[in-house]
Amino acid sequence: MTTNTPYGADLGEVLKLFVPDGEIGHELTYENGQAVNRVVIGGKQYCFSDPVRAADNALEKKRYEKRAVKLAVYKALSDFYGKEMPWGALTGIRPSKLAYQEIEKRGEFKTLFDEMRVSAQKRRLIEALVETQRGIYEKNDDNADFFVFIPFCPSKCNYCSFVTADIARSGRYIPAYTDALVEEIEQSKRFVKKLRSIYIGGGTPAALPLAELERVLAAVEAPRGTEYTFEAGRPDCITKENVALLKRYGVTRVCVNPQTFNDETLLRIGRRHTAADIREKYALVKDLFSVNMDLIAGLVGETPEDFARSVDAAIALCPDNITVHTLCLKSGAELKEKTSYLSGEGVSAMVEYAHAALAAAGYRPYYLYRQKYMAGNLENTGYTLPGKACVYNVDTMEEISATVACGANAVSKAVFDGCERIERYKNPKDIPTYLAKLPEIIVKKKQLFQKK
Numbered sequence: 016m017t018t019n020t021p022y023g024a025d026l027g028e029v030l031k032l033f034v035p036d037g038e039i040g041h042e043l044t045y046e047n048g049q050a051v052n053r054v055v056i057g058g059k060q061y062c063f064s065d066p067v068r069a070a071d072n073a074l075e076k077k078r079y080e081k082r083a084v085k086l087a088v089y090k091a092l093s094d095f096y097g098k099e100m101p102w103g104a105l106t107g108i109r110p111s112k113l114a115y116q117e118i119e120k121r122g123e124f125k126t127l128f129d130e131m132r133v134s135a136q137k138r139r140l141i142e143a144l145v146e147t148q149r150g151i152y153e154k155n156d157d158n159a160d161f162f163v164f165i166p167f168c169p170s171k172c173n174y175c176s177f178v179t180a181d182i183a184r185s186g187r188y189i190p191a192y193t194d195a196l197v198e199e200i201e202q203s204k205r206f207v208k209k210l211r212s213i214y215i216g217g218g219t220p221a222a223l224p225l226a227e228l229e230r231v232l233a234a235v236e237a238p239r240g241t242e243y244t245f246e247a248g249r250p251d252c253i254t255k256e257n258v259a260l261l262k263r264y265g266v267t268r269v270c271v272n273p274q275t276f277n278d279e280t281l282l283r284i285g286r287r288h289t290a291a292d293i294r295e296k297y298a299l300v301k302d303l304f305s306v307n308m309d310l311i312a313g314l315v316g317e318t319p320e321d322f323a324r325s326v327d328a329a330i331a332l333c334p335d336n337i338t339v340h341t342l343c344l345k346s347g348a349e350l351k352e353k354t355s356y357l358s359g360e361g362v363s364a365m366v367e368y369a370h371a372a373l374a375a376a377g378y379r380p381y382y383l384y385r386q387k388y389m390a391g392n393l394e395n396t397g398y399t400l401p402g403k404a405c406v407y408n409v410d411t412m413e414e415i416s417a418t419v420a421c422g423a424n425a426v427s428k429a430v431f432d433g434c435e436r437i438e439r440y441k442n443p444k445d446i447p448t449y450l451a452k453l454p455e456i457i458v459k460k461k462q463l464f465q466k467k
């Protein structure tokens with residue numbers, strides 16, 4: 016990538032929508048009131064001239080310029096490779112947040128999304144999502160979601176790039192980690208102004224032994240009536256005992272994450288449970304909590320038909336929420352080394368099937384986000400039955416509230432100026448550093464949240 020603008024990284028992301036590695040040249044000049052973007056790909060030259068757009072301030076001017084530059088490179092790549100991408104030239108992880116910004120400023124987001132060549136299908140997805148979020152979406156600097164991270168899993172799934180450790184290797188840290196986490200939770204509760212939700216995520220929080228789990232739940236001390244999610248995660252960790260504990264401590268939502276209902280795939284991705292186990296564990300929680308189920312489109316070796324069977328199986332169980340992820344391989348995932356480049360067509364068909372089947376069963380999209388290296392340049396979408404959306408997911412994806420986060424690698428976030436400005440503090444990633452630096456972490460978080 017060669018460019019005479021400061022947008023090299025952004026242009027690199029646009030390029031990666033089409034090819035994992037490649038070379039393009041780009042130059043931006045201003046000539047007679049026109050912004051002229053020249054792009055060279057494989058010896059072919061493109062030139063796009065557009066009137067310079069009026070901006071209210073320098074920040075806005077830069078934003079317009081960046082968009083125009085990305086769009087020019089996207090148009091050239093699209094012509095050169097003969098294809099369009101579902102999200103067009105948009106590369107950010109929060110397209111719905113961008114849509115809200117446009118709605119606030121111009122009363123609609125369609126014009127921008129059309130200009131950035133977002134497909135009609137994805138635009139409709141955003142329209143439906145904004146509709147489902149009505150009544151939940153609440154932009155407020157004082158609102159806060161409380162997040163607790165448990166970085167242990169019973170084994171590492173081979174597509175996983177999260178910071179989480181196989182309990183067989185890291186289990187020795189559990190007692191010390193629980194001590195530190197309980198301390199951090201106790202100290203952090205005072206940073207919450209108006210509590211919106213609590214979320215214990217991982218990793219696999221249900222992998223914690225009962226005694227440690229109870230200490231964490233007791234420290235959180237959820238106020239009655241608060242949305243309180245426990246990402247139980249893998250069915251092999253859900254037991255009658257930990258389910259009873261969750262109920263006793265006021266948990267209201269549980270995530271049971273099958274990823275697929277195909278036994279062969281479960282084996283292939285390193286899971287130690289079967290589809291029958293998923294149904295059995297679901298039966299333990301379904302009458303006690305709201306339940307979310309996660310599925311992944313694009314797991315290696317799965318056909319669109321395999322995936323459709325998983326979607327149908329999840330719908331048949333009728334959980335309140337179903338989240339459809341698109342396989343995303345970052346460094347850290349064992350599978351990435353074996354996968355050269357992710358083809359999009361099959362995955363697109365999977366995502367389209369899920370959307371149609373879920374809509375037919377009464378589910379509505381209510382949050383979505385994108386990541387780098389997603390199969391088919393698609394997205395992850397959470398679907399909900401009416402009135403059952405998870406507030407935590409809406410708040411964090413739209414960045415409309417603070418996050419007070421505890422645990423290794425947890426990211427706390429304070430919001431200012433009507434959520435227009437965000438400041439973050441990230442806890443150390445690895446467990447020994449987290450344990451050693453706990454006093455410093457608490458001081459840093461206090462500084463972050465006391466700026467308000």
Ligand code: SF4
Binds near residue numbers: 168169172175177249
């Ligand atoms: S995918 Fe989930 S359960 Fe599997 S290793 Fe990663 S965090 Fe753990």
